[in-house]
Amino acid sequence: MLVFEQSRTGRVNAAQSAKKDNMVNVIPDNLKRKTRPLLPEISEMQAVRHYTRLSQKNFSIDTHFYPLGSCTMKYNPRACNQLSMLPGLLNRHPATPDSSSQGFLACMYDLQEILKDVTGMYEVSLAPMAGAQGEFAGVAMIRAYHDAQNGGKGDPARTEILVPDAAHGTNPATATMCNFKVKEIPTNSDGDVDIDALKAAVGPQTAGIMLTNPSTLGVFERKIKEIAGIVHDAGGLLYYDGANLNAILGKVKPGDMGFDVIHMNLHKTFSTPHGGGGPGAGPVGVSKRLEPYLPVPMVVENGGEYHVVTEKSRPQSIGRLSAFMGNTGILLRAYIYARMLGSEGMQRVAEYATLNANYMLAVLQKSGFEIAYPNRRATHEFIVTLKKQAKDLGVNTMDFAKRLLDYGFHAPTTYFPLLVPECLLIEPTETETKQELDDFMQAMVAIQKEAESEPEIVKSAPHTLPVRRLDDVKAAKELDLTYKGE
Amino acid sequence: MPFIPHTEEEVKSMLEVIGVESIEDLFDEIPENLRSEGLTKVPEGLTEMEIGRIMRARADQDTYRLCFAGGGAYEHHVPAAVWEITTRGEFYSAYTPYQAEASQGTLQLLYEYQTMMASLTAMDVSNASLYDGASALAEAVLMAVRANRKSKSKRVLMPRTVNPAYRKVAYNIVHNQGIVLEELDYDVTSGTIDINSLPDEPGDFTALVIPQPNYFGSLEEVDALTDWAHQHKALVIAVVNPMSLAMLKPPGEWGNDSDITGADITCGEGQPLGIPLSSGGPYFGFMCCRQVYVRQMPGRIIGRTVDLDGKPGFSLTLQAREQHIRRSKATSNICTNQGLLVTAATIYMAIVGPYGLENTAAQSHNNTQLLMSELDKLNGVQRIFNSANFHEAVFKFDLPLSDVIRSLAAQGIVAGVRLEDDYPELGNCLMVCATETKSEDDIKGFAKTLATTLTRLQAAACPVQPKMA
Numbered sequence: 001m002l003v004f005e006q007s008r009t010g011r012v013n014a015a016q017s018a019k020k021d022n023m024v025n026v027i028p029d030n031l032k033r034k035t036r037p038l039l040p041e042i043s044e045m046q047a048v049r050h051y052t053r054l055s056q057k058n059f060s061i062d063t064h065f066y067p068l069g070s071c072t073m074k075y076n077p078r079a080c081n082q083l084s085m086l087p088g089l090l091n092r093h094p095a096t097p098d099s100s101s102q103g104f105l106a107c108m109y110d111l112q113e114i115l116k117d118v119t120g121m122y123e124v125s126l127a128p129m130a131g132a133q134g135e136f137a138g139v140a141m142i143r144a145y146h147d148a149q150n151g152g153k154g155d156p157a158r159t160e161i162l163v164p165d166a167a168h169g170t171n172p173a174t175a176t177m178c179n180f181k182v183k184e185i186p187t188n189s190d191g192d193v194d195i196d197a198l199k200a201a202v203g204p205q206t207a208g209i210m211l212t213n214p215s216t217l218g219v220f221e222r223k224i225k226e227i228a229g230i231v232h233d234a235g236g237l238l239y240y241d242g243a244n245l246n247a248i249l250g251k252v253k254p255g256d257m258g259f260d261v262i263h264m265n266l267h268k269t270f271s272t273p274h275g276g277g278g279p280g281a282g283p284v285g286v287s288k289r290l291e292p293y294l295p296v297p298m299v300v301e302n303g304g305e306y307h308v309v310t311e312k313s314r315p316q317s318i319g320r321l322s323a324f325m326g327n328t329g330i331l332l333r334a335y336i337y338a339r340m341l342g343s344e345g346m347q348r349v350a351e352y353a354t355l356n357a358n359y360m361l362a363v364l365q366k367s368g369f370e371i372a373y374p375n376r377r378a379t380h381e382f383i384v385t386l387k388k389q390a391k392d393l394g395v396n397t398m399d400f401a402k403r404l405l406d407y408g409f410h411a412p413t414t415y416f417p418l419l420v421p422e423c424l425l426i427e428p429t430e431t432e433t434k435q436e437l438d439d440f441m442q443a444m445v446a447i448q449k450e451a452e453s454e455p456e457i458v459k460s461a462p463h464t465l466p467v468r469r470l471d472d473v474k475a476a477k478e479l480d481l482t483y484k485g486e
Numbered sequence: 487m488p489f490i491p492h493t494e495e496e497v498k499s500m501l502e503v504i505g506v507e508s509i510e511d512l513f514d515e516i517p518e519n520l521r522s523e524g525l526t527k528v529p530e531g532l533t534e535m536e537i538g539r540i541m542r543a544r545a546d547q548d549t550y551r552l553c554f555a556g557g558g559a560y561e562h563h564v565p566a567a568v569w570e571i572t573t574r575g576e577f578y579s580a581y582t583p584y585q586a587e588a589s590q591g592t593l594q595l596l597y598e599y600q601t602m603m604a605s606l607t608a609m610d611v612s613n614a615s616l617y618d619g620a621s622a623l624a625e626a627v628l629m630a631v632r633a634n635r636k637s638k639s640k641r642v643l644m645p646r647t648v649n650p651a652y653r654k655v656a657y658n659i660v661h662n663q664g665i666v667l668e669e670l671d672y673d674v675t676s677g678t679i680d681i682n683s684l685p686d687e688p689g690d691f692t693a694l695v696i697p698q699p700n701y702f703g704s705l706e707e708v709d710a711l712t713d714w715a716h717q718h719k720a721l722v723i724a725v726v727n728p729m730s731l732a733m734l735k736p737p738g739e740w741g742n743d744s745d746i747t748g749a750d751i752t753c754g755e756g757q758p759l760g761i762p763l764s765s766g767g768p769y770f771g772f773m774c775c776r777q778v779y780v781r782q783m784p785g786r787i788i789g790r791t792v793d794l795d796g797k798p799g800f801s802l803t804l805q806a807r808e809q810h811i812r813r814s815k816a817t818s819n820i821c822t823n824q825g826l827l828v829t830a831a832t833i834y835m836a837i838v839g840p841y842g843l844e845n846t847a848a849q850s851h852n853n854t855q856l857l858m859s860e861l862d863k864l865n866g867v868q869r870i871f872n873s874a875n876f877h878e879a880v881f882k883f884d885l886p887l888s889d890v891i892r893s894l895a896a897q898g899i900v901a902g903v904r905l906e907d908d909y910p911e912l913g914n915c916l917m918v919c920a921t922e923t924k925s926e927d928d929i930k931g932f933a934k935t936l937a938t939t940l941t942r943l944q945a946a947a948c949p950v951q952p953k954m955a
Contacts, residue, residue, distance in 0.1 A: 062575025088545030103544030123955020276827025342531025
């Protein structure tokens, strides 16, 4: 039932807002609202019960194994939430003078330093509010860099951004937002970038390349140094999409691979909550030559005092990307997480995320599942392709995914990357136990048996959730985006 | 090992299954010369108790008593239940509802949110949120350029009464695509856009941005502005404070022209709806529009549909607009929304309801009027705009404002927002705000403290002048 269907005209939660008498109202009549908005009129308990019940219809990390590839659904430590919501931090107005904000600014500064170390980049800005905005900041900096060449006259020929065909959809979308043309680079059969195709594609029109390493195929791009050389020799810059940083945290630094600019997804690698689809945080790191262009605000330290710096003192900056300082509450959570892990803990993240992924790959392969890149070592994730099941049994990846829900597991990422047909991208993360992984793989085997003996049960799954498969065509054709009463 | 559950025995058996000797062997495809030498600036790990001690010390260091700052972030009471429910693990640790059957909680909540926002703004449809108010305005500008088929121009009129940070963000995000944001000045007496100063023949432009209340807290003549834009075949982008809409005419009803009334796109900052100040984020941006433009809207949109048995359910819809399908041709590169904040805002609106929201807005309005009348009594402080306002007002100080702000901060009061950095013509001007969280004593106490501070600073500023040699 919708919250609006529980509403009764005239029900008021007096505890939440006492009406005062004789209030002043200077709003001119022609600017006043005439009818009340249709917000629910329900009791506080009704609201609590309604939204508690809704929450129970969700799968989440706290309730289910959630091996969603490329999303790094690891445990979100509760301490990060509790400590980031201490009153002094939670109630701080963004206009509070720096002199009264030293505790908060110290956390931001420390986080910048930690991220510099982890990525091997020269400087970091925490400003971007999500991965896609970090990407935007990165590509905008590449544009700003080229525009500043030739003594400020710019390098207008550089109109193209190269993007491997395995990339996240945000990469080409971001390049377009920065007014670059996108040229796709194919991937070879081992999952590495096709070097010959890259060599043929670069030239004086190349502004840069956007790469994810490990790639979305779950393998480490072995020729990264060669790629960096090819792109740099052509005068282009290298952009690192930090989506898969969890796989190499503390083991390899993007700066050492030759990248000029990177973004991190703190909601993945640094375990801040995904919150049903946000908020994220997408700090960017750069090499020395891109440092002047970093987005603001940033925090600097001077004689033991911390200050916020803006466009005023950083005139070449690509500017601000949010009204204030970005998603600072998320940055605090990432900071607390980083401090609990410490330097050794961070390296263990990459180690155990990789161990879990390779263990699952080995077991699923032995159980008869086809691995997309069987000759490669898995990083923190890997791909199973169900093209045989789809062809021989008529049971496709979506059917497997939906049936997994019945077994109490969130489905892996489906049909991404687009290169591999009928794929499941599986990322277990380091925080899962062997037992949980084993249970998931037993479910995969059981579903395989079902697909062979009674495929209908798989094809019509899920059977045990609040709803069965939804009519997406109807949803898009007969748009019902707001409740209008029955 | 923090947050890693493996026992030694388990690791051994897992390595055996994989067929390697050690975890290190799993990194054998990474070229040796790329392997990091370790982390030098990351300190040793801490226990929860230890990091708790550090965070509490830092949080306590920053506490202030009273805050009269607004400027796009407003202190409102948030019912205890809002964040108790929002931080339930099932909301907090879930991801984007791609698997609809396993995400009906989040999806239904977002559908309810869309309904509430559409009703509050009197617009047809709402998306499931964007990052914040500033980036929502940038997305609205991009959307208007796509949506307005009657204009070939990439010119958008942007009044200087729009939040200056929003204007900067919009410029930073859209300028690479050749979109021009042309400033409109304001009337110095009213602090609002002067209708009479708008050109009769403005040339082709694709949209006019109208803030309500504007950045100074003043109320714009939204009806006349909306009609003027529509008469020139331009779209209207409304930037509004959702809390104020409990009292103010909603954008969907702006304009007196019977042919086309209402804003075409409405966006803004959702923070006043149950989101803590939190140093400026995370907040959430909202966006609503006319039905005809829904396919041009960026961000996630939830639709109600039915399942195989005909039972109602919810799913992400119109995904063909989005980056994971359209890639370089998507409406935006945006991937996330601000799900957790929208969860809080939805629960907030459900708990306070239409009367609670109205009372909160009305008390904020009332308290700011009281604050204004108290400050009007002080020497050396003048209110500079004469228009009606919602819950903010601007005062000019005779003494250097930075001294006043610093002195009040030392007494535990955040005095307000200084305007000089963004408006050079408004030197020594402070913008203040008193929401429903301020009692009469708080407001009168602030005025008294300010009076004492000004007297003290005045005395310090006029020492016996040293004689010139």
